[in-house]
Amino acid sequence: MPSFLTHEDRPLRPADDWIKSANRTIETEVAALDALQASLSNGLAEPFTKAVETIALSTGRVIVSGIGKSGIIGTKLAATLASTGTPAFFVHASEASHGDLGMITERDVVIALSWSGETQELASLIGFTRRFKVPLIAITRNASSTLGAASDICLALPQVPEACPHGLAPTSSTLIQLALGDALAIALLEAKGFTAQDFKVYHPGGKLGASLMHVKDIMHSGDHLPVAQTGMLMKEALVLMTQKGFGVLGVTDNSGTLIGVVTDGDLRRHISDDFLDKKVEDVMSHNPKTIEETLLAPSALEIMNSLKISSLFIVENGKPTGIIRTLDLLKVGAA
Known part of the structure; x- marks a missing residue:
């Protein structure tokens, strides 16, 4: 069993340090977003435009996949796409090779998220899309990685430092994955002319539904x-x-x-x-x-x-x- 630290094992630092830590985290993540925005004005512009066009012209759905923190971001991306007029769902990378590949058709578009681009669990999904010519969009830091090189469109993210002082916990990296996913969903929404009335169809309940009522x-x-x-x-x-x-x-x-x-x-x-x-x-x-x-x-x-x-x-x-x-x-x- 792992031994977890408690406040009895190691005294807590003063509360003032917590605010300083929070500010450092936010500053680091804001810088990461700035880097992402800068890349959209340069090398990322063309593949991003191509990704929007590919999805918008597709007659199928968007299948999003990933594992770990990237998988969590992928789940959110699929939900955002689906709620803004782009049919989408999430397929867990580990489940893909155990039958879930059957959910994917030739008319679909696959978006795979992996910061390193070397996630082993994505191998079967990558192979499937190549075999059946299903468009594959990669969201990764490493364009020359296995995922990046195999993809039809590679949305290569900028290298950004994590807010974690050890550089280990995914923070800035997942944030820019999330932001790029949101940018993709909103660009598709606007490209399709998705209106507030259309939005209401997918959000009939709760406060959001009420805010869309006429x-x-x-x-x-x-x-x-x-x-x-x-x-x-x-x-x-x-x-x-x-x-x-x-x-x-x-x-x-x-x-x-x-x-x-x-x-x-x-x-x-x-x-x-x-x-x-x-x-x-x-x-x-x-x-x-x-x-x-x-x-x-x-x-x-x-x-x-x-x-x-x-x-x-x-x-x-x-x-x-x-x-x-x-x-x-x-x-x-x-x-």
């Missing part, structure tokens, strides 16, 4: 809409406001265009002996703030918060099609 998905419409036409007396309007339960009433002209709203504040400002016999247009606030159905839910909430209002009408060509409340947006997690 106002149309949440608003109250039809018979629920609290709208009165000009000429209605306030004694009737009050009944309508109470029935609809939104605390606000929209006012339309003869063409159905929204020209004002009656709020609780308007009621208080215009209260008088003849209040109930007034017409809605005499009480309403003119030129109300409105939004369109295609607005994203978080944007609608931001507008409502900035205006300090709890209800907002949705219009199409000036005519009210729905109403939304702050409560509705909070319920779906748009905050």
